[in-house]
Amino acid sequence: MSQIPTPHIGAKLGEVAKTVLMPGDPLRAKFIAENFLEDVIQFNTTRNMFGYTGTYKGKRVSVMGSGMGIPSIGIYSYELFNFYEVDNIIRIGTAGSMNANVKVRDVVIALGASTNSNYAAQYNLPGTFAPIASYDLVSAAVEVAKEKNIRAVVGNVLSSDTFYSADETAMSKWMSMGILAVEMEAAALYMNAAKAGKNALCLLTISDSIVTGEALSAEDRQSTFTDMMEIALRIAK
Structure with missing residues (x-):
């Protein structure tokens, strides 16, 4: 019995490319499809989590929203990896800087994803799993950033289950461990990729800074988003 379409993705087998770019916002997925891809x-459309397939400079690429948070991207990335034969998922999102050396407009290439989530408990491992990106995607992203003169920082991010935390000391503790930025999805994506034997990477545009209080305007966010998209589309395979 076929497991597709799933309760969350209405696509038929073959309609999704081997590489999927995943912004959190489904309307951002629509924007990417309309402005960066051809023959889309x-x-x-299930649950309004829009997904599209097109071509970028002759390469077949898909883009689909992931929703907000680990449970949401956990569902969508699992189904794409395990039911739709997707090999690579590149999360493209925004994040808040937690490091004085990571400035607004920077692109963070998330080598690892620490988390306060209990997502890894399902694997019943005899220890603590370290969710990390796929080296080939990290390496390719670094090279594109250098080629395009895009300021990119590589390191560990925090995938947080809480946007509004009751623990007012939590961020400073993570900052003391050298965390670069906070977002809400990468750890689940990396764990799903590891379990499925697939590839994953999270690219993040720094839109604001917890350290300085600085935040980008809507216009500046769009400009920096284009830098991140250049990296993501170039490394899609």
């Missing part, structure tokens, strides 16, 4: 088809 829409493969998903």
